[in-house]
Amino acid sequence: EAALKYLLIGAASSAVFLYGVSLLYGLSGGETNLIAIAQGIADLESGQSLGVLIALVFAIAGVAFKISAVPFHQWTPDVYEGSPTPVVAFLSVGSKAAGFALAIRLLSTVFSLVTQEWHLIFTALAVLSMVLGNVVALTQTSMKRLLAYSSIAQAGFVMIGLIAGTNAGYSSMIFYLLVYLFMNLGGFICVILFTLRTGTDQISEYAGLYHKDPLVTLGLSLCLLSLGGIPPLAGFFGKIYLFWAGWQAGLYGLVLLGLITSVVSIYYYIRVVKMMVVKEPQEMSESVKNYPEISWSLPGMRPLQVGLVLSVFATSVVGILSNPLFTLANDSVAKTQILESQLVEMQTVSSVVGEQHLSLYRED
Template sequence: MKLELDMFFLYGSTILPECILIFSLLIILIIDLTFPKKDTIWLYFISLTSLLISIIILLFQYKTDPIISFLGSFQTDSFSRIFQSFIVFCSILCIPLSIEYIKCTKMAIPEFLIFILTATVGGMFLCGANDLVTIFVSLECLSLCSYLLCGYTKRDIRSNEAAMKYLLIGGTSSSILAYGFSWLYGLSGGETNIQKITNGLLNAEMYNSSATFIAFICILVGLAFKLSLVPFHQWTPDIYEGSPTPVVAFLSVTSKIAGLALATRILNILFVFSPNEWKIFLEILAILSMILGNLVAITQTSMKRMLAYSSISQIGYILIGLITSDLKGYTSMTIYVFFYIFMNLGTFACIILYSLRTGTDNIRDYAGLYVKDPLLSFSLTLCLLSLGGLPPLTGFFGKVYLFWCGWQSGFYLLVFIALITSVISLYYYLKIIKLILTKKNNEINPYIQAYIITSPTFFSKNPVEFVMIFCALGSTFLGVIINPIFSFFQDSLSLSVFFIK
């Protein structure tokens, strides 16, 4: 018992940000059970305060030497800290996005915050998981909360359908992933630690065997489902369309960040002996995702379905940095993920605000929006153009660094297709912007006619507008300081286990 306590105090700082979130989660649960007529402002305050404290701790722990703790099941390094801070940052932005939505739908607030915080904790543990059991438990913690969040609006049949589809497809992908893990467990002689599995495969000379290849395929398929890579993307548009919009905003960034952190760790440690194989497979999946995601997005009539296919194409771009598997490639991938948080959440903030005021999600109903709400129109325009990579916005600089690193590493076909599909993406983004800035036959859309602005100033009390403005500014001006950002992330990632010799 004394040994366990000593180990906890020795390694407790490595999971301190997660412990703070777990503690706040328990406080919210106790308040919900103890005080039936509670002030909901305190629940939001507790959750946001715990997230802010966690991200501050993570910022102070960026440049730390790698630490393996809890009998090798958890690994702390600069790479995991960066991605953990991204997940916490997304949660900080997504909770204000949900306040007005929850008020309109009259759904329970404590449950929503508990699911959000639990999913955040699961994603954070997944970023540093160093053991097959820890990886699977963390992944399921994130996934199960995601299923519950998709079905949060119980009275909406589309939300129930989305939750059921996500549960079935997510369960299938988790089963395939677990099957791949079981192969590695057997081939390595009963090891679950990923470094020991690598050594076990090397000692048994099984790292080039067909059995290891089967394990690799199963794990790759499981990861591709989680990342919405073509052809394992079928669940994404339906989940985006049926789920509550704040939930979609949260999942669209959090699941990708956690999935990328997991994929990077597994591919660079477990399959370090066959880098060319996983690079070829990932390159094919990235190309398919970029082509199909952008082409199908053109035909969509729903904003959320369009963003679903847009996110499929975006993960194809992000994979370029992972495929290069060097320090500059990972740095460019990390920068683009950071920029993507602003671009994507800013777009979703605009959609949430518009749907709350009109009740529609159809693209054609945005026609003439600038007449009633120039601020929303301008913010949505900036975020969409930044997603498309139009200079001089933030997305342009992120793509330039990402594509340049891919080109320097010799992936010419991948970068060429990424450039072509980026131009294609501008078409459907500009189509929406044209609708917003023009009136069809000089007639105002009936949704726009009934459009009511509750707070027309920049000093708005509406939290959705605050997040929208914040993300729009980030989507516009972060590219100006990309060189310091690149240097900061590169210096931090150089301390990661992937690059320490």
């Protein structure tokens, strides 16, 4: 069921995205180079602007599916719950990172002349994703479904950097996606290990896990707290950079909403940590009571152990090294000629639009 749902919804979203791209191909006069398409769109008459907006909506719909943004998120909880956990771990990180990379490349290059329009669309997507993702996660009883709605909310946070459209915004996106890679993979590795040893991923079955498996408890606790933005872990600095970039760009409402929903997310993350750590031995779940003897010599266990240690180490240490890593991300954006030129162009277009509105106001 999970595979069929992902196949059908993925095929539909790809078809919608390709239809939007085909519109761009036609409107630009048969160009395939992104810069040439942008130039072709800029030369269009005002009567053809509706076609550009339709192409924009279709392209954003395809990207929103990849990053699990509301309301294109329906596949995420069911696919996360029904798919093998290693596959879900890859989808939660690889697909999301690729989707945001595509969004930056496409929106900053092709749709730079309709920046205000796609800013408005992504603002709505970010608000819906942050609110729905965090609120619905409060009611989940399955660890996979909780992480699914968590990933939806995380997409909303990352969209703040995209909407900012500045050097700091893109740099904070890169930094946060790097951090998200480690803390999300670390969390899924812990879920894989627990599921292999108990056969369940129900949150209630994690009760008292600290007494039987301290390593998995430590790893899952650090990764979840980092996802919640607890200092001094890496997720805290990732969110700080995103929110600061949004604040500098004037996205005050989005940043405040992000702060509020981050506080909400801390509740359901700490609930799991408390379940594992605080429970007394007599309050352990049946799965933990029957927890098998830990053996890392079994086939496939060594890579999981190495991955868990690396993820936990990175989640803990990247927070300390956040400044040089963010500087590296900032330099990479500044030295990317396409992004650099588009940032200048977007600022120029915004100033021209502002002058046009001002002149119209004076005429009135």
